[in-house]
Amino acid sequence: MGDPYLADGVVFADVLLAIGKAVVAFVVLLVSVMLMVWFERKVVSRLQNRIGPNIAGPFGLFQTLADGIKLFFKEDIIPTRADRFVFQLAPYLALVPAFLTFAIVPIAGDFNGDNDGRVSMFGRETFIQVADLPVGILFFLAMSSLAVYGIMLAGWSSGSKYPLLGSVRASAQAISYEAALGLSLASVLLVSGTLSTNRIVDLQAADGFGGFIPNWNVIITGFVPFVIFLIAGTAELNRPPFDLVEAEQEIVGGFHTEYSSIRFALFFLAEFMNVVTLSAIMVTLFFGGPAGPDLGFLPGWLWGFVWFFTKLLFFLFTFVWFRATLPRLRYDQLMDLGWKVLIPLSLGWLLILAAIRLARNGQIDVVEGNEFANILLVIAVGIGIMLIAAILLSMAIRTARETRLKERGLVAVAVDGAEEG
Amino acid sequence: MIDLVVFLISGAIVLGGALGVILATHPVRAALSLIASFFGVAVLFVIQEAHFLALVQVVVYAGAIVVLFLFVIMLLGVDSTEDLSIEPLAGQRGLAIGIGAVTLLLILGGLFLSGPGGDDGAVALTGQPSRTRALDLPIDADGRPGGDVDLLADDLFSRNLLAVQATALLLTIATVGAVVLVRNRGAEDLVVDEPGTASG
Numbered sequence: 001m002g003d004p005y006l007a008d009g010v011v012f013a014d015v016l017l018a019i020g021k022a023v024v025a026f027v028v029l030l031v032s033v034m035l036m037v038w039f040e041r042k043v044v045s046r047l048q049n050r051i052g053p054n055i056a057g058p059f060g061l062f063q064t065l066a067d068g069i070k071l072f073f074k075e076d077i078i079p080t081r082a083d084r085f086v087f088q089l090a091p092y093l094a095l096v097p098a099f100l101t102f103a104i105v106p107i108a109g110d111f112n113g114d115n116d117g118r119v120s121m122f123g124r125e126t127f128i129q130v131a132d133l134p135v136g137i138l139f140f141l142a143m144s145s146l147a148v149y150g151i152m153l154a155g156w157s158s159g160s161k162y163p164l165l166g167s168v169r170a171s172a173q174a175i176s177y178e179a180a181l182g183l184s185l186a187s188v189l190l191v192s193g194t195l196s197t198n199r200i201v202d203l204q205a206a207d208g209f210g211g212f213i214p215n216w217n218v219i220i221t222g223f224v225p226f227v228i229f230l231i232a233g234t235a236e237l238n239r240p241p242f243d244l245v246e247a248e249q250e251i252v253g254g255f256h257t258e259y260s261s262i263r264f265a266l267f268f269l270a271e272f273m274n275v276v277t278l279s280a281i282m283v284t285l286f287f288g289g290p291a292g293p294d295l296g297f298l299p300g301w302l303w304g305f306v307w308f309f310t311k312l313l314f315f316l317f318t319f320v321w322f323r324a325t326l327p328r329l330r331y332d333q334l335m336d337l338g339w340k341v342l343i344p345l346s347l348g349w350l351l352i353l354a355a356i357r358l359a360r361n362g363q364i365d366v367v368e369g370n371e372f373a374n375i376l377l378v379i380a381v382g383i384g385i386m387l388i389a390a391i392l393l394s395m396a397i398r399t400a401r402e403t404r405l406k407e408r409g410l411v412a413v414a415v416d417g418a419e420e421g
Numbered sequence: 422m423i424d425l426v427v428f429l430i431s432g433a434i435v436l437g438g439a440l441g442v443i444l445a446t447h448p449v450r451a452a453l454s455l456i457a458s459f460f461g462v463a464v465l466f467v468i469q470e471a472h473f474l475a476l477v478q479v480v481v482y483a484g485a486i487v488v489l490f491l492f493v494i495m496l497l498g499v500d501s502t503e504d505l506s507i508e509p510l511a512g513q514r515g516l517a518i519g520i521g522a523v524t525l526l527l528i529l530g531g532l533f534l535s536g537p538g539g540d541d542g543a544v545a546l547t548g549q550p551s552r553t554r555a556l557d558l559p560i561d562a563d564g565r566p567g568g569d570v571d572l573l574a575d576d577l578f579s580r581n582l583l584a585v586q587a588t589a590l591l592l593t594i595a596t597v598g599a600v601v602l603v604r605n606r607g608a609e610d611l612v613v614d615e616p617g618t619a620s621g
Contacts, residue, residue, distance in 0.1 A: 145484025
C-alpha cells in the first residue's frame with residue numbers, strides 16, 4: 001500500500017517530488033475554485049435568462065480575480081461584541097479541511113493495463129495524488145466532520161444573533177447528514193474491500209473502451225448509495241437546496257453575516273473549494289476517478305487528467321443546476337429527510353449489498369450450486385425485508401407523532417395534513 | 422530522529438491543549454484546546470503506524486464529541502455567574518488531585534519497570550507484543566501489506582465479536598434511555614414546532 005516512490009527508502013528527489021505534488025495540487029485546486037465561481041455565476045445567469053459576468057477578461061473569466069482583489073482592499077470589520085481570537089481563527093478552520101481533503105484525490109494517472117495509476121516522473125514511479133493513505137477515504141470523513149468547526153465558531157464568535165442561529169443550524173445539519181454520508185460510502189468500501197483511494201480507482205478501471213463503465217462503483221453498488229451520497233454531500237456543503245445555514249430571507253447571511261473583507265473571501269473560497277473537493281471525491285468513489293480509455297493522439301499519462309476533469313465538470317454542473325432549480329427545504333423537512341429516509345435507506349442498502357456478497361462467495365447457498373439463483377433470492381428477500389422495515393418505521397413515526405400531539409392536548413386531525421406538510 | 426521531532430512537537434501540542442482545557446476561562450476556548458489536544462494524540466498514533474486509530478480519534482472525538490460539546494455550550498449558553506471557588510461536592514478537588522497523582526505514578530512506574538524499547542514495554546503492559554509495526558502487518562489478497570485496519574477488523578469481527586455486539590446493544594439502550602428521560606420531562610415544557618399543528 002502507498003505510493004511506489006516511497007517504497008524503497010526516501011531520497012532527496014522524493015522529498016522534492018512530494019513538495020512538488022503538494023504545490024501542484026494546491027494550484028490546481030485554487031485555479032479550479034476560481035473557475036468554479038465564474039462557472040457557477042455564468043451558468044446560473046444563463047439558467048435565469050441573464051448574461052452574467054462578461055466584462056473582466058474574455059467571457060468574464062477574470063471576474064473572480066477582480067472580486068478577490070476588491071475584497072482584499074475592503075475594510076476588515078470585527079464587531080465589538082465578537083470574541084476576537086475565535087472570530088479571526090474561524091475562516092482558516094473552514095479553509096484548511098477543504099484543502100486537505102483534496103490531498104487524497106487521484107487527479108490523474110495511467111490506470112490502463114497493469115499500471116494501477118503509476119506514472120514515471122523524474123525517474124521515479126509515482127501516483128498523481130498528494131498522498132495515498134492506507135486509511136484514505138476515512139480521511140475524507142474526518143475532514144468533512146471538521147469542516148463544521150469553521151462555520152460553527154464563526155457564527156458563535158460574531159456575538160450576534162443571526163450568525164448564531166446559522167451556526168446552530170449548520171452543526172445540527174452536519175451531524176445529521178454525516179451518518180448518511182458515511183453509510184453510503186461504506187457501500188463502496190464493501191465492494192472495493194479497501195480504503196485507499198488509488199486502489200478504489202484502480203478496481204474500477206478496465207482495459208478497452210466498452211470495458212470500464214460496467215466497473216464503476218455507481219453501477220456495482222446499485223445507484224442508490226450514489227444518490228444518497230449526492231444528497232448528503234450537498235447537505236454537508238450547505239449548498240442549495242440545503243442552504244438553511246445562510247438562508248438570506250430568514251437569517252441575513254447566516255454564519256458569515258458579520259464577516260467582511262478578506263475573512264469573508266476566505267469563507268467564500270472554502271465553500272467553493274468544498275464543492276470542488278466533494279465532486280472530486282464523488283468521481284473517485286463512484287465514477288472511476290481518472291481511469292478511462294487511452295484514445296491515442298495524446299500521451300497516455302494525460303488521459304487520466306482529461307477523464308478526471310471531464311467527470312468533475314459534470315458534477316460541478318450538477319451542483320450549479322441544483323442551485324438554480326431547487327427551492328430551499330424547510331428545517332423540519334431537512335431533518336425528516338436525513339433521519340427518517342436517508343439513514344434507514346443507506347443502512348438497509350448496505351445490508352443487502354453485504355448479503356449479495358455472501359451469496360456470490362457461496363456462503364448463502366439455498367439453491368445449491370446455482371450462484372445466479374442465490375443472488376436473485378438474496379435480492380428478493382432483502383428487498384422484502386426492507387419493505388417490511390419501511391412500513392414498520394413509517395407506522396412507528398406516525399404513532400409517535402399522534403402520541404406527541406395527544407400529550408399536548410392537540411387534536412389529532414392535524415396529523416393528516418402534516419404528512420405532506 | 423524524525424520520529425523524535427514529531428513526538429516532541431505533537432507532545433507539546435497535546436500538553437498545551439490539555440493545559441488550555443483546564444486553564445481557559447471560557448468554555449468555548451477550553452473546547453478548542455481540547456480539539457488541539459486530540460489532534461496531537463492523533464499525530465502520535467500516526468507515528469506509531471496506527472493510522473486507523475488516528476483517524477477514528479479525529480472523526481469521533483474531534484469531529485463528533487467536541488462538536489456536540491460546542492453545540493450544547495452555544496445552545497444552552499454559559500452561566501458565567503457561576504462561582505468556581507465553591508466546590509459542589511466536598512473534598513472533590515483533593516480527591517481528584519490524589520487520584521490523578523496515583524494514576525500518573527502507576528503509568529510512569531509501568532513504563533520504568535518495563536524498560537526501554539517498544540516490544541518489551543508492550544509485553545510488560547499488555548502481555549502481548551506490539552502488532553502494529555509496519556513489518557508485522559499481514560499481507561492482503563493482492564500481496565500488498567494491509568494496514569492496521571485489517572488487524573483491527575480481524576480482531577473485532579472474529580475473536581471479539583460478542584463484545585462488539587454487546588457494545589452495540591449497550592449504545593442502543595443508552596440512546597433509548599436518553600429519549601425516555603427527555604420524554605418524561607412533561608410535554609408542556611416543549612415548544613410546539615410540529616408541522617401542520619398551526620393550521621390544524
